[in-house]
Amino acid sequence: MNLFSPLLLRAGLRYLMHHRWQGLLALSGIALGVAVVLAVDLANSGARAAFELSVQQLQGKATHRLAVPGDLLPDEVYINLKRQPGAPPMAPVVSDWVRIKGAPGRYQLVGFDLFAEAPFRGQIAERLTAPAFISDWLTDAGGLLPGAAATRALRLVAGDRLDIVYRDQPTTLQVLQANTQQDSSGDNVLLVDIATAKTILDMQGQLSYVDLILDPDSEHWIRQHIPPGVELQTVAEQAQGVTRLSAAFELNLTAMSLLAMLVGMFLVFNAMTFSLVQRRSLFGRLRAIGVTPRELFTLILLEAVMMAMLGTLLGMLIGVWLGKGLTRLVAATVSDLYYTVSVSALQLDGTSLMFAAVLGVLATLLATLVPAWQAARTPPLTTLSRTALEQAARRGIPLWAVFGLLLLLAGLLLALVLPGGVIMSFAGLFSLVLGAAMMTPLMIRLLHRLLTTVALPGIWRMGVRDLDRHLSRLGIAVAALMVALSASVGVGVMVESMRGSVHTWLTELLCADLYVAAQGFDEGARLPETFLQEVSGLETVAAISRYRERTLPLHGRHVELIGAHLAAPSRRGFALLSSTASAWQDFDNGAVLLSEPLAYRLGLVPGASLQLPTAEGPLNVQVAAVFRDYASEHGRIFLDETVYRRYWPDQGLNTLALFARNGEVASMRRELGELAAHTALVLTPAAAILEESMAVFDRTFRVTEVLRAVSLVVAFIGVLSALMALQLERGKEYAVLRALGLTRVQLVGLISGESLLMGLLAACVAIPTGVLMAWVLIQSVQQRAFGWTMPFSVDTGLLLQTLLVGLLAAGLAAIYPAWRSASRNPAPQLRED
Amino acid sequence: MLAVENLAKVYWSGSTRQVVLEGLTFRIRQGETVALLGASGSGKTTLLNLISGIDNPDSGSVSLDGVKVHALAEPERTLLRRRRIGFVFQFFNLIHTLTVGENVALPLELLGCDHASTQARVADLLAAVGLGGLEPRFPETLSGGEQQRAAIARALAHRPALLLADEPTGNLDEDTAGRIIELLSDLARQEGTTLLLVTHSLPVARVADRVLRLSHGQVAPAEEP
Structure with missing residues (x-):
């Protein structure tokens, strides 16, 4: 017996050629998913490779490095x-x-x-x-x-x-x-x-x-x-210390790209289900003439492999093109946040290409397994009618929902309860999304029941009923749109929560009236000590906080150590998350304030002790408090200036925070301007620092925004694909309606109405799912990846926006199928058996 | 050749029990053409599905050349159909994405026949059913009668021992139906194939060697063949 029949394969491929739209839309699902994953991977590896290349060129054949930490x-x-x-x-x-x-x-x-x-x-x-x-x-x-x-x-x-x-x-x-x-x-x-x-x-x-x-x-x-005091490090350790900094950032982007791939998989699942269900009578005939279920299964998988290869190839081409733009964005963000990289051209990384190719084919096969298995079980001669098929699908809905609920709960357990790293959090997140998607058809049914209680005009009532009648197919399209929308809500709520937290944190922290640094401070220029005396003598200055900064290698990371003299108002700006009973007194006596990410990573709590490397050997310090901090995921340590200068005596001042007497900021600024005549100074009001910091924040999340948009495009294609396939299947039904007197406009209204309903239902399920995703992203992913936590806040505007995006995507997707159905001559379709 | 013993099949629609076949027994000899007459809903198609192993009976048995069809596992029943049974349907059931030639070649390809012998057999059969030269055409470009001729050629391609025809003329006009039924029975006889012809039309049944009547789940010889 042949492994497969070339004639059957030819029949399958001809079917796809006859239904080009369906084939193309399935291809676009694979292609876009692969493209996003590849583009992100290329961008990440491009930035990393550029950095490693520059390190490699500089380190040459060196194996070790001598330095003072x-x-x-x-x-x-x-x-x-x-x-x-x-x-x-x-x-x-x-x-x-x-x-x-x-x-x-x-x-x-x-x-x-x-x-x-x-x-x-x-x-x-x-x-x-x-x-x-x-x-x-x-x-x-x-x-x-x-x-x-x-x-x-x-x-x-x-x-x-x-x-x-x-x-x-x-x-x-x-x-x-x-x-x-x-x-x-x-x-x-x-x-x-x-x-x-x-x-x-x-x-x-x-x-x-x-x-x-x-x-x-x-x-x-x-x-x-x-x-x-002199340390011997291997060069590998040295380079790793730097590249590891951006690992969590890369992981976040990769997860976003995989989310787009997941939406793409829904699309393939949707397209394959459609194409197989539409061919059920063909499969029935084949089964009657002696084709075994296994042969059918192999045939369908073979078709899927061919489509996967084509889609993956297309996706890789788009991915390389998309990667060019994304590489620039990622390199800019990495340079903003981690280390300076210059990427002038896209590097085609073999591993990334291979990963994308394998992922594309495997994801397509995975998405095809269930519909292929169902199709292979087609009874000979298709004894099942369309209605019976829908009834069978409907009977399966509670079971799918139970599985979905279990997956969702397992996801929450993985992400929030069980211990583990950020990969575990992402696994939990994916499980949650998949679970919610599996529960979508049941949610549609429940919402549908609610809608049927509303008295709708005849044609709209028909639309509502149709959605339930074609649940086996439309359910998947709605689930795909739901996944994309929920990802958009999840990431949106997370970014907005974080933006709000960063803004509040900065506003509280930057409580001084003016910040003073030497010109060229970003290259390490220091303020002369004499300048401090001059400023202290100014009438208009009520209080001064002083900051001396340096980078300290600590547990394989580069931590910022800040020797500070903190004036009372500056101390109030710190949001202490946990502290000893007399935290500030302890700080004055040499204990340190630890930023939340560092405390999380090192597992330190107030009262614990920490060793800091100094030229004179390790310095043991006690942790006085853990403070909220989004300045660096690698960590910041505040140490009293007096203790700091004991170990790093020759370092000048980096920054001064000045508080004006009686709010006379303008007078203080004028006096400082006179001092600046003989010292090169940069005077920055808190508001300007806040503005610049928020700009960096927004730049950081620009890549995320791009990926959100791509996910939505993939979902839009999903709805378009579902409507196109449905239109193909219901051609005769539409023709009968036209014959009965339904005008073209009414038909367009019916199809568009159904599509809008799909968008509405998808958004209704996506909003709670997305909020749950945001909860996991904030409570688990952000903490495990970067070490910080933040208050959870949901912007109702964003939720409303999701609803509108859902409706818009569904509405746009309906335009072409509606126009095509309405412009068709119903006569030939009425004649078809 | 074909032995049906005490075959019974009941369908349930909710709590309503509908007896379709009840203790049905008959035999057909090798090479015989038998027509099974029955009104719509009398269980003719159900009987064909049971004989071919597509459906399972509630009780009774079907033996094909001594092999108990329902004692076989489902994959074996599929292979039995592939090797020993041919089907002609009322709605032709040609595969629209295969050409006429490819449709006829499909059962042979499934059996692993070589290309040359397959092509020769396809050409012979299509010539025999009057469709010579139409190999590259797709089914949708043919008339109903031509499609049924192609379906007959496909059903006979692998020289089945038993040919099951389910209302093969039900979708054709009277003239065409007459020609198709003659062709079907002639070819079956030429090939030495046993033909079980299910129909509700007495004129169609006239081509048979023997006519059975299916009524109330039972089969009996018809009074007038």
């Missing part, structure tokens, strides 16, 4: 090690971020010691030691070698002069050679000699770190020779 490394450490007999290869590096005058973004200025470079970064050393180049590099103090991305972005050619700005101090460098390599998109660096870098970055006598090439013996040697 959160500080610079004194030159002597390197010199002393280098002088010892048996020292392994070492290369000192000086590096920091600078701006280019008149150009957006930041660039990494890196200073290398040419003579130590050869074993580490051979390629760079080769370029630097080229005979025509080496003398310029060594003799010209302002010689610069830009990386390929910087060369492209700044359109540099040899001989160009470049004005770079570090901590508001300008320096002019000359491009010695332009790097025109096309394949390196991540190297957003400016290479200079180490002496030049030290001058520009004001690091005389200091290094950022020292690169090493170590084998186990030399690693042992180094560990024995490094002074206390």
Whole structure:
């Protein structure tokens, strides 16, 4: 016996060719789902690859790195090690971020010691030691070698002069050679000699770190020779520490893309169910002439595989195109929130492509399994009538609903009750959505019963009844639209809740009248200590809070440590979620305030102790309180300024928060303006910081908005697909209605009314489901991914918007099928048997 | 060849019991053409479905060449139909997405016949039913009579031992019906196939060697063939 009959396959494919719309809509479901998943994956991997490339180019063959956690490394450490007999290869590096005058973004200025470079970064050393180049590099103090991305972005050619700005101090460098390599998109660096870098970055006598090439013996040697406070890290650990920062952000995007894929799967399920149900009499005939259920099942799956391959291929093409735009958005967000990346072109990652291809085919097969199994069980000669089929489908509705309820409860259990990471939360979320989708047909029936009690005009009554009569098919389309709408509500409520929380948090935290920083503060420029004395002497200043910040490696993450003197009003701005009985007193005595994400990640509560790495060895501190914080998912620690300066004595002030006496902000500002005449200052009112922070927030969620929109497009196609298929099936019924005197306008009204009803019902189920999703997203996903919690708030405007979007999607989807049905000549359809 | 013993089938509609067949017994010899006459709703189609194993009886048995049809599992019954039984339906039931030639070839392909012999058999049969040269046409482009001819060719393609015809002329005009029934019985005889013809029309039943009448769930020889 053949595995499958080519003739039967041909019959199936011809059916799809005859019903092109149906085939195309199913294809678009697969294609869009695959496209979104691939685009997000490409964007994530593109940003990650760009970062890793730049790290890789800079780290070269180095295996380890010597550094002082959160500080610079004194030159002597390197010199002393280098002088010892048996020292392994070492290369000192000086590096920091600078701006280019008149150009957006930041660039990494890196200073290398040419003579130590050869074993580490051979390629760079080769370029630097080229005979025509080496003398310029060594003799010209302002010689610069830009990386390929910087060369492209700044359109540099040899001989160009470049004005770079570090901590508001300008320096002019000359491009010695332009790097025109096309394949390196991540190297957003400016290479200079180490002496030049030290001058520009004001690091005389200091290094950022020292690169090493170590084998186990030399690693042992180094560990024995490094002074206390200096740490030996592997380069892999170092890079991981940075890339891990954005893992939760990437996961969130991936989950959103998988949600679009889920909606796509509903579409495939819908399209396949339609196409199989419509062919039930064909299957009945085949069964009568001896085709076995297994052969039918294989045939249908084969059809699905062919469609999946075509749809996946199409999806991959769209995904690559969509990925280009999304990569820019993701790179911008990653640069805003995590680390600076420059992505000039889309990188076609093989793993992403393979993942998308496998996912497309598997998801289609999964969506086809149930309808294929049902079709394979078609009795010979189709003894079941259409009504009997609907009755059978209706009988299954309570069972589906029970399964759905169990899935929904399991989802809530996974996400909210059982312990686990963010993947568990997402698994719970998907289970919840799937459960709600399975309960949708029952909800439709209940809502339908409610609608039948309303006295509707004849044609509308018919529409309401039709929806119930065709529940087996329309139910799936409504469920698909429901999933998309609920995802939209869920994510929308989460974003709005978060936006509200961030706004409240910032408004309370930024309670000072004016914030003062040195110009170039974002490159680490500090306020001089003398400035503090001058400000303190101002009549108009009632209180001052002082902040000194640094990044501290803690448990594999880069945590912000802030040494602060907090004036009373600033202390009131902290929303303490939990605290010791005398938290502020403890803080004054050296205990720390821990941001919520850090406390969550480290499992710390007030009263617990924490070790901070310092140059003098670990510092044990007690946790005084945990405060609400959305500034960084990696965590922030506030430590009293006095204790802080004991361990990091030479660091200047980053920011001052000033409170005006008697609300005389304008006078205070005027006085500060006079001081600014001899000190380069940036004076920012709290409102401006709030505005800028909210702008960053909105930029962060722009990607999410795009994905929400795509999910809705997929759902719109679902409704269109359902209506088109129904129109095909009910052609004769419409013809009879036309023959009985129904006008074209009435027919359009009937079809549109049914569609709007579908939109309404989908929105009615989507709203509670979406609110539940938002609850899980806020209470579980956000906390497990980023460590923060937030008050849950539902904006009724958003819910109303969902209702309108549901109606709009359904209404738009009805236009073409309604027009097509109404413009058809009913005579041929009336003649068909 | 075909033995039906005490066959009974009851349908339930809610709490209403409807006896369709009750203790039905008859036999048909190899190569015989038998017409089964009966009014609408007398259970003719049910009987054919039971004989072919499509439906299950409440009691009794059907034997085809000594094989008890309902003792077989469902997949085996399907294979029995594929190998031993041919069907001609009132509404032709051709597959609209296959050409006439492909429709006729389908039972042979399902049996794994090679392409050359399949094509030869298709050409012979279509010529025999008067549709020679119409292989590439799709069913919807044919008249009702032509579609039924194609259906007869398909039913005979795999040389079934038993051909079941369910009102094969019910959807055709009188002239065409006469020609189709002659063709059906002639071909069945030529191929040596046993033909069980279900009809409500006495003129159609005249082509049979023997006529049975189905009434009130029982079968009896008709008085006038």
